[in-house]
Amino acid sequence: xxxxxxxxxxxxxxxxxxxxxxxxxxxxxxxxxxxxxxxxxxxxxxxxxxxxxxxxxxxxxxxxxxxxxxxxxxxxxxxxxxxxxxxxxxxxxxxxxxxxxxxxxxxxxxxxxxxxxxxxxxxxxxxxxxxxxxxxxxxxxxxxxxxxxxxxxxxxxxxxxxxxxxxxxxxxxxxxxxxxxxxxxxxxxxxxxxxxxxxxxxxxxxxxxxxxxxxxxxxxxxxxxxxxxxxxxxxxxxxxxxxxxxxxxxxxxxxxxxxxxxxxxxxxxxxxxxxxxxxxxxxxxxxxxxxxxxxxxxxxxxxxxxxxxxxxxxxxxxxxxxxxxxxxx
Numbered sequence: 177x178x179x180x181x182x183x184x185x186x187x188x189x190x191x192x193x194x195x196x197x198x199x200x201x202x203x204x205x206x207x208x209x210x211x212x213x214x215x216x217x218x219x220x221x222x223x224x225x226x227x228x229x230x231x232x233x234x235x236x237x238x239x240x241x242x243x244x245x246x247x248x249x250x251x252x253x254x255x256x257x258x259x260x261x262x263x264x265x266x267x268x269x270x271x272x273x274x275x276x277x278x279x280x281x282x283x284x285x286x287x288x289x290x291x292x293x294x295x296x297x298x299x300x301x302x303x304x305x306x307x308x309x310x311x312x313x314x315x316x317x318x319x320x321x322x323x324x325x326x327x328x329x330x331x332x333x334x335x336x337x338x339x340x341x342x343x344x345x346x347x348x349x350x351x352x353x354x355x356x357x358x359x360x361x362x363x364x365x366x367x368x369x370x371x372x373x374x375x376x377x378x379x380x381x382x383x384x385x386x387x388x389x390x391x392x393x394x395x396x397x398x399x400x401x402x403x404x405x406x407x408x409x410x411x412x413x414x415x416x417x418x419x420x421x422x423x424x425x426x427x428x429x430x431x432x433x434x435x436x437x438x439x440x441x442x443x444x445x446x447x448x449x450x451x452x453x454x455x456x457x458x459x460x461x462x463x464x465x466x467x468x469x470x471x472x473x474x475x476x477x478x479x480x481x482x483x484x485x486x487x488x489x490x491x492x493x494x495x496x497x498x499x500x501x502x503x504x505x
Contacts (some may be wrong), residue, residue: 181314182482188307188415188416189416190414190416194416198239198420202299202423205232206296209292212289212321213228214292218285219284219285220287220288220434222434225431225432225434225435225436226432228427229431232427232428233428234429236425236444237256237259238454239420239424240255240259240421243417249472250472250474251412251414253472253475253476254412254417254421254472257472257476258407258408258411258417258418258421258422258425259425260425260479261407261411261453262404262408262421263426263428263429264446264453265403265404265407266404266426267446268400269396269400269429270429270436272396273393273396274433276389276392276393276405277290279345280389282385283363285436289366290390290393291393291430291433294394294397294430295426295427297320297397298394298423298426301394301398301399301421302419302422302423303419305401305405306405306415306418306419306422307415309406309417310409310411310415313413320409321406321461323406323409323410324410324460324462325458326406326458326460327403327406327454327458328455328458328459330403330451330454331449331450331451331452331454332455333451334448335451335452336452337446338440344392347392350392353383353388353391354388358380358382359387359388360383360384360385362385363384364384364386366386367384367386368383368384368387369384397426404422407457408422410460411475442494443491444493444494445490445493446483446486446487447486447488449482449483449489450482450486453478456478456482457475457479
């Protein structure tokens with residue numbers, strides 16, 4: 177098989193060259209991020225976080241335009257919908273990451289290193305999950321109804337439960353890591369592992385709190401993916417659209433972390449908008465046999481409307497609360 181034939185060969189519904197070009201773009205972005213912008217270990221200021229996030233957003237949206245040109249308007253609408261849903265659902269992940277860094281005492285100067293390698297893990301883990309999901313959907317069409325029911329239940333639960341909390345002190349994964357690994361009490365610079373003398377005077381390999389933070393963040397992403405992966409499969413069953421929209425959304429959100437973590441409380445009411453988005457997406461699966469398939473652009477419009485409404489409402493309500501507190505002070 178020559179190169180041109182290989183590149184034109186279909187892989188998970190799309191030509192191989194599409195997958196390779198996407199992975200090459202992501203690799204180039206990560207190499208530029210680590211090798212040029214953050215070659216030296218330093219604290220990421222909020223302004224730089226905003227600029228970096230804006231750059232990733234431009235690339236992600238630009239890729240959606242590229243999808244429109246090469247695959248058509250409907251796949252592009254699905255891409256933008258998936259991108260927006262994934263980015264919004266991952267907002268809670270920012271809160272959890274901030275909790276993990278705070279609990280383990282990871283200073284801001286080392287947080288970018290953890291987030292960078294966390295992205296590499298996400299690229300692999302999401303590929304596995306989406307590959308499994310695509311296989312299940314293609315072999316068993318009824319799996320989509322399970323996804324739809326799960327999204328409906330998750331959306332309803334989000335509407336009637338309090339804000340997300342996480343008790344890290346009793347977290348099973350963290351307790352398992354501490355029980356099965358030798359872990360240093362303090363950071364060892366930017367190292368994930370270090371060699372030290374144990375109580376018997378033998379040199380042993382120890383994990384550092386930085387490694388614990390990395391594993392905890394990967395675990396948190398895996399848990400959040402249980403919501404986001406079914407949500408995007410309910411929008412489209414094209415693995416290429418599912419994967420590319422997921423990865424670009426996560427890349428941009430991790431870049432925004434340093435700015436967003438400082439004002440996550442300003443999005444207090446966004447979860448209710450996200451709950452309605454999940455209910456809407458889950459309902460579409462069951463309504464398709466009654467009223468037909470929803471146009472891709474209608475789904476995108478409803479999703480944008482709900483999320484923008486949630487952001488604006490949150491910003492206005494929290495601003496009033498902050499003004500009232502300042503006035504009372």
